[in-house]
Amino acid sequence: MFSNYNEWLCKTNFSFLQGASHPRDLIERACRLGYQSLCINDFDGAYGLARCYRELEYLKQQHRHNGLKLNYGAEIHLQRDHDLPLLLQDTLVLIAQNQQGYTNLNRLLSFAHRDGKDYANLPLEKLLNSSVDGLIAIQPMRGSIRSNQGIDRHAELKLLFDGRYFLAISRHLHPAEDRWIKTTLQQAADHGLEYVLSQDVFFHNRQQKCVSDLLQAIRCNRVFDQCREHLFPNAERCLHRADELQRLFSVIPGFKAALDLSEVLNQSCQFNLDQLGYQYPKEMIPAGHDAQSYLRQLVARGVRDKFGRQPSAKILGQLEHELSLIDRLNFADYFLTVWDIVSWARKQQILCQGRGSAANSSVCFVLGITSVNPAQFELLFERFVSMERGDPPDIDVDFEHERREEVIQYIYRRYGRERAAMVANVVTFRGKGALRAVGKALGADEKLLRQMSKIASSRYYRGTGTENIVLALKNDYEQQNPRANKISWQLWMRLSEKLHGFPRHLGIHSGGFMLSDKPLDRLLPQEPATMQGRSVIQWSKEDIEALGFFKIDVLSLGMLSAIRKCFDYVQHYYGQSLRLDSIPDDDKPTYAMIQKADTIGAFQIESRAQMSMLPRLKPACFYDLVIEVAIIRPGPIQGKVIHPFLARREGLEPVTYPDERLRPILERTLGIAIFQEQAMRIAIAVGNFSAGEANELRKKIGAWGIKDFNRDLNPLLQKLKQGMRQNDVKPEFAEQILGQMEGFAEYGFPESHAVSFSLIAYASCYLKCHFPAAFYISVLNSQPMGFYSPHALLQAARREGIRLLPISLNHSIWDHQLEQPPGQQSYAIRLGFRLVNGLAESSVQKIIIQRERAGGWSSFEQFTRDCELPRDELTLLSASDLFGEFGDSRSAALWQAEAAPYKPMLDSIEDGIDWRQETKLDSIRKDFRAFKTSLKQHPAEVIRREQWPYAVAVEKFTLSSRLAELSADTDVFVFGMVLVKQSPGTAKGMVFVTLEDEAGFINLAFTPQVYARFYRQVDQQPFLCVVGRLQRVNESHSILVKRVFDPDPNANLLALPKSRPRLASAISTELIKPRAFH
């Protein structure tokens, strides 16, 4: 009787902080237990529906679904009572019977979110006046039943749902919960309502009870003991076996009729997510055209623009091939939509470029969506769109980061809020966040949590797993507090691991847009995003891809802003007009610069790893640059192909192929697989993979976010391994390819993506090579972006011979600009006010207007008389030592600035204070605090010359510029300011630190053992003094650190006084600010 059980109330963990099981666990257990159907109804949204659909589809593929059917619904709050214990919240479950019901459900859910993301609710009056065709309603044995509110509304709801309104009866083996059974039965009898049986599931098995309690504690922001009214009394709200169900429910009067009713209802629910019909918007298609004909027309026009009147037959053939495929797959609308957005951006002078697999498409190239001609690089269109897959294409377009919001708002205007919304991003609990949340629930105090954060943030422990972090915390804690209360470290560890990957809340995707020709409510609900002016759908990128919906990625790229600005500066200062497509190919000086690794500030090839590779790879043409961009990635690194590739390139190793069948695939990369596509094609050629399977592999590898390696990837990799063995591929090569696949899963580039990025990388290098001053100010004026802080960029510019002029009240504007000092030919960089921490642009505009009126100033009094700035702004200028220009010391100016609102009183003579003169180091520190850098001596130089606090003789130390003169494998002492710290996952625990002294960069490498010994110094000290073994390959160097020296604790030179601890970190955080590109 219970073997074909239908469960009607089930929450996944997409009922944020309320459901305690992943959709996968729920679906798998329901299948295993042989349930006939499971209805998913998360609170106030359709958040988990697509996930559950995907999981069931996966199990169907594995033939493990056991006939389970999914029903789709949501539980909506009827009041704003979300902070009450779960059992007291007034809610109603709505379940879609058909497409109409699903649409109605989405409308109601969207309405419930009318006031924002939180506290979604649907007042009963609104529900009673809404269309509920195709919906059934179930009142859980919670909320209104307990407060007796249900009695009043049973009749109304029964009428509204036309007999499709039911009560649910649950039994949880606890008098507190089960006492409501009698009430529910009574109400059913009084109002002539039928009831269904339900376990009212919040987790899939009893073991998850602790996670359920944990989530409640997190939701209430309390410790367990203080939120007991929010916890379930026992672990019975899970999926039970048939025999357990029999024991539970056979005591309920009328249970047979209830089971029969469930059966009937299940039959009546005929809706499935795969029935959703999706169409792309069509408004950009002019009258007289359909999507395909208009696309053809645009492509023809594009061909003329790109290739002139006589394009090659190859191009035309390729375009025809692509157009026919697009036609057969009915994708023309999608291309037109992207073209429409890109065209609009171009009209607004917003620089943009498509990237990713779209660069495989000649159609995208001629439409101007991408800048890569696939024919030139033999890129395959099928990598982008294929008949066999039929998957929707995914076009990512980068826009200038400072102007992307204009594009987003254009899309909202063009298609309307009801048809356009951004894609969601599910924010999950990860490492430190999970540890912190669990610690709080267990009652750890703030001090302990801070200590945990510190340990978890340390590179030594980063990525090492929860267990190591908790053990380190335990050791520290027990050493410091021998008599402290016992803390349940095991529990902390175990719960954090369980919480890992649980959805925390819904965020917004970096740029994904979903557009539809019909209102989105037909497909899924949407809600306002936290960010002003944006709305977001309730599903993530993976969800909509699984259902075959299209999305366009409107991404932002800082370098595009910088390049556009640089074009403007070149036009303004040098009188030359440049465009992306007018930059000459194969410019020799540019490649010479790249080969010398002078690439600070350039796109993609500026990181330490890239810079150390450049002198070895010596890129001499564009494709070399493509390889350079793609090769320093986890894929090739884990595949251990870098050294063989370099050896082959330098002629030290012959170019061979592991199998002749692979020659066409690997020929361009000297027999080595570097790109994702090559790995896929190898899988087809010698791994017995079909194109579909290879694509599956590509999708699994390409998906970002948490991957279940064993479930998602391992079976495919095992198949590949087996296939290669069967095809007699050398075992070493097979291992290499498998390693590479695992690396690609971390982060890897497809060739088309690398080509797109290389175009921008080359453009940035060209500008840096020929217009360095303009290039540096464009990068600085586009901050935040790139890998290096403004300080590092300015130091690099200075080392390249560009003169830097300080921020000046009489000369500077908001942005950095170029200035020709009297009597000099070359331009110098005049720093702009944007460097000053906390200064508002509007205040700077006031200064500039007043300056134009006054013609400049020569004293503090003059300035303050003309510019009535708020005191805070005036103190910011003083702290930046800008009044030094008028002869006032920083301290004196600050003292005066603080009295600025009392200017009339200052007319009376005030006793001056004899301010202590700043030491050089003090002055540099204050500069850093005020405007992120200093134009004075390099701090490392000052310390070395004047205030050396280490026990090692300063004469032993080598400057960065002299490292090249030393022979490899000698021990060197170096000292410098910490600029960048990196510990890439592929480096097996190695930590790389870049120091800077007055002459340049010093690259340090720490083995895991050395780092373990010195990690506190490396993580906390803003300057490092080390000795290590010099290693050199070509022009690049690295020092394998043996020992880190501690400064004299009494010298107190490097760290600032203890009374001002915040300052101590100011320099380090300011300088160590690499911005990794994603």
Add this chain to the structure above:
Amino acid sequence: MGLTTEMQTRVIDLAELSAQGEFPAYAAIYCPDSGNPFALSPTVMRWGEGIFLSRLDTCRSFWLEQKKKLRCKLVELFDPLLRHHYGTDYVAVFGQHPWQCLLYLDYRLRHRTQGLYLLQGRLDRNIYKTLDWECWFNPQALLARHLQALNIRGFREDAFRARQAQMRRFIERIGVANPHEMHAADANSIQRRFGKWLGMIWRWSFTDCSELQSFPWVSLRQEPIPAVKRDLEYPVNQWSCIEVLLREDLERLCDQFKHDETQHINRMCWEITLFNQQRVTVDLSFRHPYSLHRDRPGFDTALYQARYIYDALMQQLQARDSDLDLPESMPFICWRIEVRERVMLAPLLWDLFAQQADEIDYQRVKALQNKLPLAFECYHADACFFPEQSFSAVAVGDFQQADFDHYPWSCGASNKPLFYYQSAQPIENPGRMQKFFLERNANQWWLGEDALQSIRDYFILKDRHGRSSWVYRTQDGAWFKQGEFC
């Protein structure tokens, strides 16, 4: 590590004072345990937890006189006194301005040094100049609280905090290591920049020791010991007369308190002065929670004790003085009744026998209460899933109806037994004995390591004699008896 073990004792010789001819006007004293705040002066302010300020200039002559009389140095006078009142862990700073004393006290507390310090002394004066900004800012938190509490005109705590933040920012930017580096700045300059109150604090701290304007001094009131005194118009030794007068005095003593149920007089001292000026002191006490107020109007308990003492006293006196030509017994000429012990107490007994306090059968309460070793209790619903922990004892007066909607699981209490074991008793598997399932519980798993281990199934177990026990089974199959039904 505790304060006591880390502190280094240091006492400054106050002889320095005489040399300079200066007597400290204020003292800031920290004592970790409560002590008599009025040890040095009747003018005292409670500044914060364990910290109070004593104003010494008002009793300067007294202390100088004491010094002269005892022929000792001031240090020999003050240090033992402070030790006596506050123990060895005290820290005291003597100075001319209360704020300066507080600043230096904060410094000393942070450095965990104990003893007596004098701000006029050369060493401490020099150390005072090195106080860092944290020492200067820290005590301002309590100062702000006092100013706010006094509702001083023009003072707003949020504005004051904003000014503090502004000044901190300034200091960070300018890089001044300690306040003394800026000593050349006068208070007016500080006031212009950072507001009136920081200017005022600056003045208190550095420029003018005589400036006390706006210092939020609130003198601590010395609470008089409640007592009644009776001077008899003629000597009395007849109990019948004494009883009437004593009842009257007890009534007066009761009247000195407003009818406040939170204060119970539990012990009094009856100090009798006899005809020969001899003083006899006896205790009149009540067993908590019974008290003097409950003894009204007859004061039976108190008078019974008094009578007993009177009889004993009379016998003792008669035996001693039998050979003297004295009146029949030594008559009383006056007495004083002083309250010695008061207990802060919530109402306990009012609801015990009746809903309304008026209906209390005082005689029964009196009779009962004085026989019981403990106060009466009742039980209150708690937020706990474990049935045995779902109720806790509270005083009768604190009882409130259990809110089952708020703690829904407590409603299962109807199935709870009358008698609980202090801890559950392991029993053998009851096998086929008659069992009735009650509930399944999972509670406070976070106190152990395994959530599943905290799940228990509760049953009523009936033995063959028809006796019912309350038992539970854990997930690993172990059985425990938790209580017995009647």
